[in-house]
Amino acid sequence: MRAGPHTPLARFAVFVPFLLTVWTLSGCAGAPSPRTYPPGYPIGYVERGTASWYGPGFHGNHTANGERFDMHQLTAAHRTLPLGSVAVVRSLTTGRQVTVRINDRGPFARGRMLDLSYAGARALGMTGSGTDEVELRVIGYEGRPGGMGFLRVQVGSFADPANARALIDRLKGRYPDSRIVTVELPEGKRYRVQVGQFTSETQAEAAAERLGSLLDVTPFVVRDDT
Missing domain, CATH: 2.40.40.10 (RlpA-like domain)
Incomplete structure (x- = not known):
């Protein structure tokens, strides 16, 4: 059967080049770039x-x-x-x-x-x-590239900086990388004492358990933000 200008076959003949053009343009656009994560990032955690x-x-x-x-x-x-x-x-x-x-x-x-x-x-x-x-x-x-810092153990948080310094003095011999981090909270400044630079949760949790027994406190593992 001959295809007249208004037959289904004629309309299909016009539509095929359109589809090929769309497919070609889609192929030229390419797949989106894969998302990258910092080394060790816990996707799926x-x-x-x-x-x-x-x-x-x-x-x-x-x-x-x-x-x-x-x-x-x-x-x-x-x-x-x-x-x-x-x-x-x-x-x-x-x-x-x-x-x-x-x-x-x-x-x-x-x-x-x-x-x-x-x-x-x-x-x-x-x-x-x-x-x-x-x-x-x-x-x-959706963070910064390389935005994963060390894990640390927070062993205390004080309103009086003198108490934080006293705890640091007690820890320095065994944990020379102990530090005080000052934060602003609605109730005022707090001085947090943090210990260690750990690269895994297992290391940090083990240190937290030791520090909890040593100091009779409830420590928290926190990430040092970079």
């Missing part, structure tokens, strides 16, 4: 524990990565994940989930794993209860 949240008392303060904390943004604080990590947080109570970016350090309370912003906590429906059991899964990274 999963952790379960208790999440809390923070909001009005910290709104506008500087976070660990230098940003201003905005409680209406989907962010969170974690002690060791590299700043800029992107994680899906799922409530083990309700099944609700939210994607957040790690831009701060904390929580520094025993038994807590994650501090969500008010917006993150509201997405999970946990602002009323204050805490929830959650699963965190790292899915991406």
